[in-house]
Amino acid sequence: MSGTPLLGELRRLIAVEGPITIERYMALCxxxxxxxxxxxxxxxxxxGDFTTAPEISQIFGELLGLWTAEVWHGLGRPAPFRLVELGPGRGTLMADALRALKAAAPDCLAA
Structure with missing residues (x-):
C-alpha cells in the first residue's frame, strides 16, 4: 500500500503507542x-482546495460592516466597542467590513 510520508509516521506511532483517537489522527493529518x-x-x-465568501467578493464583508454601523448606532454609540473576527484566513472579511464601517460610521472605529 502506497501513501504519504505521514502514513509511515502514523503506522510507527500506532505500533509504539497503540490505537489513537480520531481527534489525534485528524490533528496529525x-x-x-x-x-x-x-x-x-x-x-x-x-x-487551493476551497475558498470562502470573502475571497470571492467583498460584498459579504461590506454588508457586515454596514450592519455593524447600524447596530453600534442602535446601541447608543457605546465606547469602548469591540468588533472581533474569530475565523482563520487572510483577514479579508475584516478588511472589507472595516472599510465599509469607516465609510458609514467613522466614529465607531475610534470607540
Missing amino acids: LGHPVHGYYRTRDPLGAA
Missing part, C-alpha cells in the same frame, strides 16, 4: 509540523 495538510499547501483561494 492537518497540523503535523512537516507533513500536515496546512503545513504543505495553502488550502484557500483559486489554487
Whole structure:
C-alpha cells in the first residue's frame, strides 16, 4: 500500500503507542509540523482546495460592516466597542467590513 510520508509516521506511532483517537489522527493529518495538510499547501483561494465568501467578493464583508454601523448606532454609540473576527484566513472579511464601517460610521472605529 502506497501513501504519504505521514502514513509511515502514523503506522510507527500506532505500533509504539497503540490505537489513537480520531481527534489525534485528524490533528496529525492537518497540523503535523512537516507533513500536515496546512503545513504543505495553502488550502484557500483559486489554487487551493476551497475558498470562502470573502475571497470571492467583498460584498459579504461590506454588508457586515454596514450592519455593524447600524447596530453600534442602535446601541447608543457605546465606547469602548469591540468588533472581533474569530475565523482563520487572510483577514479579508475584516478588511472589507472595516472599510465599509469607516465609510458609514467613522466614529465607531475610534470607540
